[in-house]
Amino acid sequence: MADSGHLSVTQRLPFSWERVCLAFWRRYPNPYAKHIVAEDVVDRRIVDGCLHTRRLLVKQRSPGALPWYLKSLTSMCEYIVEDSVIDPAAKSIVTTTRNIGLLTRLGVFTETVHYTPCGDETRVLKTVRIRHTVRVSDWLQRKANNFFISSYAKRVEDTNRGFMHVLSQMFPNVVEKARGNYKAGQELARSARQSLRDKLNHVGAGPGGLLASRRIRCLCPVCAKSDK
Amino acid sequence: MATNQPTSEATADKQKQQTEPSLPATLPSVPSLSPECNQLKEQYDACFKDFFPRFLQGQRTNDCDSLFSSYKECVMRAVKAKNIHLWEVDGTGDSAK
Numbered sequence: 001m002a003d004s005g006h007l008s009v010t011q012r013l014p015f016s017w018e019r020v021c022l023a024f025w026r027r028y029p030n031p032y033a034k035h036i037v038a039e040d041v042v043d044r045r046i047v048d049g050c051l052h053t054r055r056l057l058v059k060q061r062s063p064g065a066l067p068w069y070l071k072s073l074t075s076m077c078e079y080i081v082e083d084s085v086i087d088p089a090a091k092s093i094v095t096t097t098r099n100i101g102l103l104t105r106l107g108v109f110t111e112t113v114h115y116t117p118c119g120d121e122t123r124v125l126k127t128v129r130i131r132h133t134v135r136v137s138d139w140l141q142r143k144a145n146n147f148f149i150s151s152y153a154k155r156v157e158d159t160n161r162g163f164m165h166v167l168s169q170m171f172p173n174v175v176e177k178a179r180g181n182y183k184a185g186q187e188l189a190r191s192a193r194q195s196l197r198d199k200l201n202h203v204g205a206g207p208g209g210l211l212a213s214r215r216i217r218c219l220c221p222v223c224a225k226s227d228k
Numbered sequence: 229m230a231t232n233q234p235t236s237e238a239t240a241d242k243q244k245q246q247t248e249p250s251l252p253a254t255l256p257s258v259p260s261l262s263p264e265c266n267q268l269k270e271q272y273d274a275c276f277k278d279f280f281p282r283f284l285q286g287q288r289t290n291d292c293d294s295l296f297s298s299y300k301e302c303v304m305r306a307v308k309a310k311n312i313h314l315w316e317v318d319g320t321g322d323s324a325k
Contacts, residue, residue: 025276
């Protein structure tokens with residue numbers, strides 16, 4: 001059965017791999033994943049130093065979420081199986097998420113995600129593939145593939161935002177430090193722009209300046225001090 | 229009198245990160261597939277939250293196995309009742325227990 005649609009996305013989480021691990025089990029609920037209404041661990045074991053987990057997630061769709069040609073194939077409630085392998089030695093999380101239930105009559109939508117460290121951050125590589133399970137009309141399969149891929153592309157940023165939301169709640173100091181560095185940088189840039197603007201206006205080279213056309217250098221103490 | 233003081237904020241932050249406490253219990257959680265299993269799920273989740281940071285540090289024995297088996301039994305009953313074909317993703321015929 002050939003793959004009939006795929007998409008790859010690379011994202012980053014500005015938190016260490018260890019912190020991402022700790023938050024991994026607390027991704028739900030979050031404001032960007034209100035459709036996840038239930039979650040259960042159905043299997044968990046340690047094999048060769050790696051933690052293998054299988055979780056069952058229940059997704060509740062809103063009435064307008066599916067196009068008309070897919071509504072008859074499924075209910076508003078969808079079951080998702082997430083398999084994850086956490087390897088602390090290799091610092092890697094690999095998750096494989098797929099749908100089960102009525103829609104698998106048409107195709108299986110599989111998302112594979114790799115979380116690996118990248119400096120002080122965690123690199124997230126997401127790959128999604130659709131595999132046909134039964135041959136239906138070319139039109140329906142093409143429409144379904146396009147719908148699933150485009151739907152995934154629209155919400156792939158939201159899944160990262162949801163994870164960020166949980167990480168920010170669990171580790172607010174990291175967020176505040178990053179935010180503080182960003183604000184300090186913005187402040188420096190703002191004051192540099194302001195001082196340049198003041199200098200230009202004082203010399204008259206700024207907008208509306210009388211000396212703009214003459215290119216005269218101002219020798220007053222303000223401009224002399226800023227030149228140093 | 230010499231005291232062991234962190235020399236910089238970065239060092240203190242690194243030390244704090246290395247001795248990261250267990251997962252905070254204040255975050256909300258998603259309920260179980262069946263309301264009957266919620267309490268068992270909360271008990272198991274609390275145990276796992278204590279175990280998982282130690283697993284990342286190198287512990288390989290899972291302290292929560294007994295809590296997990298009773299929680300899993302409850303979940304599997306709900307899976308069978310709702311006729312969820314949980315193991316069809318493997319295609320290996322490993323039936324749900």
